[in-house]
Amino acid sequence: MTHWILTAKSTARVDDRYHEIGRLDASGIDPQKIRQPSDLAGVVMRTDSSPIAVGELFDIESIEATEDIVTIHPGPHLLDRIGAAADRQRAGIRGGTIHICGNAGDLLGHRMRRGQIIVDGNVAAHCGAAMIAGTILVAGTVGPAPMDAARRGTFITSRKPSLPPRCFTRGVSVDAVFASILARGLPGGPSRNLIEKIIQNGAVTSRGDQSVGGKAEILWPNQSS
Amino acid sequence: MTADRHQSETERPIANPQIDPNNDTKPTPNADSPRGPIVIHGVVVEPEFAEAFDMTATAIIITAIDRYWLDRAAAAMTGFGTSVIGCKIEIAIDHYLEPSQTPDRRVGVRILAFANDHQTLDKNIAARIAQCVLTCPTAAAYAGIDPTDQARQKQIAMGKSVRYFGDGYQISKKIDGRHYWRIPVMDGEFICQHTTASTAGIGGGNFFIIAGSSASACLAAKAAVESIDQIPDVVTPFPGGTTRSGTKIGSKYGGLLASTNHAFCPTLRGMDFSLLCDDEHSVLEIVIDGLTSQAVAAAMRAGIVAACQSVGFDGGLRRISAGNYGGKLGKHHFHLHEILR
Numbered sequence: 123m124t125h126w127i128l129t130a131k132s133t134a135r136v137d138d139r140y141h142e143i144g145r146l147d148a149s150g151i152d153p154q155k156i157r158q159p160s161d162l163a164g165v166v167m168r169t170d171s172s173p174i175a176v177g178e179l180f181d182i183e184s185i186e187a188t189e190d191i192v193t194i195h196p197g198p199h200l201l202d203r204i205g206a207a208a209d210r211q212r213a214g215i216r217g218g219t220i221h222i223c224g225n226a227g228d229l230l231g232h233r234m235r236r237g238q239i240i241v242d243g244n245v246a247a248h249c250g251a252a253m254i255a256g257t258i259l260v261a262g263t264v265g266p267a268p269m270d271a272a273r274r275g276t277f278i279t280s281r282k283p284s285l286p287p288r289c290f291t292r293g294v295s296v297d298a299v300f301a302s303i304l305a306r307g308l309p310g311g312p313s314r315n316l317i318e319k320i321i322q323n324g325a326v327t328s329r330g331d332q333s334v335g336g337k338a339e340i341l342w343p344n345q346s347s
Numbered sequence: 348m349t350a351d352r353h354q355s356e357t358e359r360p361i362a363n364p365q366i367d368p369n370n371d372t373k374p375t376p377n378a379d380s381p382r383g384p385i386v387i388h389g390v391v392v393e394p395e396f397a398e399a400f401d402m403t404a405t406a407i408i409i410t411a412i413d414r415y416w417l418d419r420a421a422a423a424m425t426g427f428g429t430s431v432i433g434c435k436i437e438i439a440i441d442h443y444l445e446p447s448q449t450p451d452r453r454v455g456v457r458i459l460a461f462a463n464d465h466q467t468l469d470k471n472i473a474a475r476i477a478q479c480v481l482t483c484p485t486a487a488a489y490a491g492i493d494p495t496d497q498a499r500q501k502q503i504a505m506g507k508s509v510r511y512f513g514d515g516y517q518i519s520k521k522i523d524g525r526h527y528w529r530i531p532v533m534d535g536e537f538i539c540q541h542t543t544a545s546t547a548g549i550g551g552g553n554f555f556i557i558a559g560s561s562a563s564a565c566l567a568a569k570a571a572v573e574s575i576d577q578i579p580d581v582v583t584p585f586p587g588g589t590t591r592s593g594t595k596i597g598s599k600y601g602g603l604l605a606s607t608n609h610a611f612c613p614t615l616r617g618m619d620f621s622l623l624c625d626d627e628h629s630v631l632e633i634v635i636d637g638l639t640s641q642a643v644a645a646a647m648r649a650g651i652v653a654a655c656q657s658v659g660f661d662g663g664l665r666r667i668s669a670g671n672y673g674g675k676l677g678k679h680h681f682h683l684h685e686i687l688r
Contacts, residue, residue: 189524296535299487302451307523
């Protein structure tokens with residue numbers, strides 16, 4: 123098991139393409155498919171302009187760990203489709219943890235199958251869309267249509283997200299004992315603080331997406347406590 | 348537990364064991380035998396040995412919202428689990444856990460369970476989790492032996508079996524390499540780890556408290572068990588950690604695996620072969636199961652010393668002995684004198 127740490131290279135160290143890049147597709151980064159640094163460095167992040175590899179944008183470090191983890195310190199550009207199903211793939215990540223120390227783009231965790239995605243910052247639209255299972259934790263704000271068409275899985279966020287009517291159940295207060303277990307594997311920082319808040323105050327949970335027969339759950343801290 | 352002693356009349360204990368004049372709290376050798384008998388507070392510890400057996404063991408951690416519900420869950424989980432003879436498994440509380448020591452930061456208790464084979468343990472633990480912990484308000488169940496430990500390949504089902512109660516609404520989570528189930532119940536959700544690991548254990552460590560009265564025997568047994576409770580990785584599964592119904596193998600009635608250990612029954616003295624002296628009117632047996640032989644030996648030592656110190660010969664405690672089958676059945680022999688020296 124390896125903990126891979128990706129740190130965005132300073133703009134001074136990359137070529138001009140870096141400045142031309144729009145948004146990046148990170149669906150090729152799968153914690154359980156990386157065996158050596160070249161596996162990760164060679165992952166192509168498709169862009170609107172031209173393909174660019176992970177190794178061109180990020181410095182890569184690795185340390186031994188008890189589980190497969192990828193920690194990403196993103197640069198100024200948003201990474202879309204983190205942990206999501208890549209082209210021609212039925213599912214996104216199937217295990218391990220992806221930890222984003224910053225903001226994330228659209229379709230985070232789209233069709234993810236297992237594992238955890240932790241975002242210390244904000245996420246854009248369609249977070250957890252069509253999620254099959256796993257856990258997404260977002261410490262910041264959440265863009266439109268989270269958990270759209272989600273089947274199963276857990277989405278934990280800092281406040282009640284805007285959900286389409288009749289697709290998710292009304293929020294119910296719960297004692298989130300489960301959050302205490304989740305906290306054990308979390309690094310310190312905004313995500314850990316969110317979980318600690320839930321442990322302390324309890325949570326509100328909503329289930330859906332009922333439009334697809336989904337049993338996924340969305341949890342946020344109980345503000346009334 | 349059984350205690351079929353093969354002692355001849357000539358090996359019977361002396362009626363009035365020598366009293367240590369110093370009333371020392373430490374085991375005191377006496378020059379009467381090659382290495383000397385051991386006398387603690389005037390109580391003779393016989394040169395006997397406890398014969399114990401290989402068992403399959405596991406550990407479970409139960410947590411709950413507070414000590415009240417924790418005790419209810421633990422009592423239910425460990426109920427009717429005194430002896431493999433009649434209960435299939437032997438199960439009891441090892442020790443309580445502070446919130447900082449449990450997976451979900453609530454008060455907890457570590458329970459140890461022992462059975463003759465893995466299959467029996469697996470079946471009974473799953474049933475007890477389902478009937479005793481799943482049912483108890485706020486309770487949760489976790490592995491007491493890390494199931495991800497590569498050295499421990501055999502697993503005991505917990506949530507693996509109970510999850511089906513969720514009727515499709517159960518949620519599977521893998522966190523930090525460990526697999527949990529969240530099962531919706533009427534007070535929220537029951538959290539249960541997928542499996543716990545099994546390990547080799549030892550069942551049947553024991554010693555006899557032989558006293559002049561039931562009151563003295565009970566006092567000594569209570570002190571012994573309280574002392575044993577401080578030793579990790581051991582349990583005393585009988586009521587109060589003690590049994591009055593020590594057994595011998597077999598019976599005059601066909602089909603009974605065990606029957607009363609008549610040689611230690613004071614009311615049968617004079618009717619049949621007896622191992623009791625005239626002034627010995629009550630015998631209690633402390634039975635100890637443990638995860639290692641070191642733990643069982645430490646528990647026996649702690650229990651014997653505590654029993655002797657708390658009651659002593661003056662308080663009515665007469666002898667300490669142990670139960671065995673002549674050393675032919677169990678491969679673990681805990682010699683009382685070796686343990687105490």
